[in-house]
Amino acid sequence: MTRPDLKKMLACAWTSASIGAALAMTVGAVSLLLGFVGEPLANLSYDLMFALRPNMVARDVAIVYLDDLSQEELHQSPGEAWDRKLHAQLLERLTADHAKAVVFDILFDGPGPVPTNDVRFIRAMKKQGRVVLAAEAHNDAHQPGIAPGWLELPYGPFLQAAAGWGIVNAKRNSDNGIREAFQEVDNFAGHEHVPTLAWTTAEVIGAKSVKDTATRDSFRSVNYYGPPGWLASASYFRALQMDGVPPGFFSNRVVFIGAKYSADFSGKGKDEFATSYTRFCKDFAPGVEIQATIFLNLLHRNWWTRLHPALEFLAIAVIGLVAGGSLVKFQPVLATVLAIAGLAVLFLAVLLLAWWGRIWFDWFVAVPEVGVGLLWAILCSSLKLYVDRQVLAESLAHNLSPSCVKEILKRPDLLRPGASKQEVSVLFSDIASFSKITGRMDPDDLFCLLNQYYEAALIGIHETDGTVLQLIGDAIFAIWNAPLPQADHHVRACRAALTLRDQLLQFDVRQQSLPLRTRVGLHAGTASVGNLGSANRFEYSAIGDNTNLASRLEGLNKQLGTEILASRDIQKHIDKLLLCRLVGHFKFKGVDRLLEVHELLGPLELTEPTKAWREAFARALFHFQRRQWDIAEAQFKLVSQLRRDCAMTPTTALGGFTEDGPSQFYLARIEALRKLLPSPEWNGEIELTEK
Secondary structure, eight states: OOHHHHHHHHHOHHHHHHHHHHHHHHHHHHHHHOHHHHHHHHHHHHHHHHHSSOOOOOOSEEEEEEOHHHHHHTTOOTTSOOOHHHHHHHHHHHHHTTOSEEEEOSOOOSOOSOHHHHHHHHHHHHHHOOEEEEEEEEOSOSSTTSOSOEEEOOOHHHHHHSSEEEEOOOEEOTTSBEEEEOOEEEEETTEEEEEBHHHHHHHHTTOGGGGOHHHHHSOEEOOOOSSTTOSOEEEHHHHHSTTSSOTTSSTTOEEEEEEOTTOOSSSSOOOEEBOTTHHHHOOOEEHHHHHHHHHHHHHHTOOBEEOOHHHHHHHHHHHHHHHHHHGGGSOHHHHHHHHHHHHHHHHHHHHHHHHHHOEEOOGGGHHHHHHHHHHHHHHHHHHHHHHHHHHHHHHHHTTSOHHHHHHHHHOGGGGSBEEEEEEEEEEEEEETTHHHHHHHSOHHHHHHHHHHHHHHHHHHHHHTTOEEEEEETTEEEEEESSSSOOTTHHHHHHHHHHHHHHHHHHHHHHOOSSOOOEEEEEEEEEEEEEESSOSSSOOEEEESHHHHHHHHHHHHHHHHTOSEEEEHHHHTTTTTTEEEEEEEEEEOTTOOSOEEEEEEEEEGGGTTTTHHHHHHHHHHHHHHHTTOHHHHHHHHHHHHHHHHHOTTOOGGGGTTOOSOHHHHHHHHHHHHHHHSOOOTTOOSOEEOOOO
């Protein structure tokens, strides 16, 4: 793809926005559909809602923990089932304290070692009347040859004494966290409906939510009340003591009894899981606390619901469409601000939706979506900027030196449209007798010749970091000190003029067509300079009377027979650096002031070789301005003679002239002035009647 094609594509807002939207939506879809990508993002979307939400009050449950301290105080052996006499005593204690129900998150899968303790435990369960026991569902084969799927139920006599049973299984995420709560398992191990421990508990106490069929079938997410340890709890051994907990601690509460951390009541391993707070507080919750939380959700009907997959996909698609399609329209800094602001608004919206509506979805997928949209916007902006800079650099290279191009590209302010007043040195050049040359050459040959001419002519301007404003036919219009400041711009312009002359002399020797001579006008002054185009098209220009004077000086060369003429405004800055001679004072048509004009001859090395005829010309001009026609005439004739006879004169450095053009000009003027005497106010100036 070429740069113009790439620039055209990037410039098409619809195309770049469509690509951005497609990329962002693809990232969103992949994140939702691929579990290893989507699950961590979904978990984070869910967990963040709890991390920022204040903890909730829960007065309906209390937990009794079989913890390390109780194990030590009650002299229970690690790794073995606890004495069921203790469970009976605890149950009697809770009944006396008017507990609403008692839930054992402990699997009693067979008779204990002491039958009398089992009997006491059964009696205590019947007296309490609302005891729920734990069961466990297994998916592996219980016996060889039997299909997977069996239930590990409580010991038969216990099952008959209890008010109900429920499985303690929970669906775990890849980080061992529990965020989803199912209510029952259908058609499992010969049972049409296998309830969970929390569901059965809610049924036992008559919770309204379990009477609704829709509640049984709906998908739920656990609404945690706080971080692990937030729910009211007591150690097992303290719950047995009459003064171990505050009075009425268990009254009218559903009491859950289960293991905590390293306490191993059944020998089956540690029972702890991650919650929505674990990634932030590093604590894990015992399984019994999660069972109590799920029960609270059922009791108060305040579980969370995940958005329907179709609606979730639609929401993520819309976010991707907006992010990918809109950010590309803005510059990187603004796009970044908008992306952050958009995510902040989205985050606030999902917080409100979760906290008050208890509805959540995998909103964190929007972060990579917005990130991709932002990266695409930055990439498009960078590519567009790169292409613009390359196109601009190529455009500038025709007018400026490589060093100037680099500097301008570093300063975008120089590219803004508009003009300002600036002192500049102006060069205007033209090919002598170009109209005659065009009439004698084939157009194709002339076109080729001009290309070769400009290639040679522009060397001096670019070497001095000048700005070529226009190439008009055979003319060159260039300035210095703009757009970049140059303290020595006067010297640069004059050196460029000399290089231009020397380059064209060498070029004229090489080329086989008609001889070319160029005339140059130099002037310095204030002009309005600036970009007349746009930031993408650098069309620098200079406007004002001072730019026109350079053109007038170029034209004066034709009358004086010279090659490079400079005004005093520019010559005074190079007087000690380059060799010049005063050729007179001229009044241009349409210009109010009198202009002192100098001929730029070359480097100071020419001072001695040209001294004789330059001094003779100065004397001749002196007498001319004082109306001493005879003396002036003799001196002007002497100038040409001295210039021809001076063997030391490096004529090639002065354009190859052996006749002195200004002397011939003044000789013709003397003849005219003798016939028509000037007015008394005349001081030697030459008034030009043509532009």
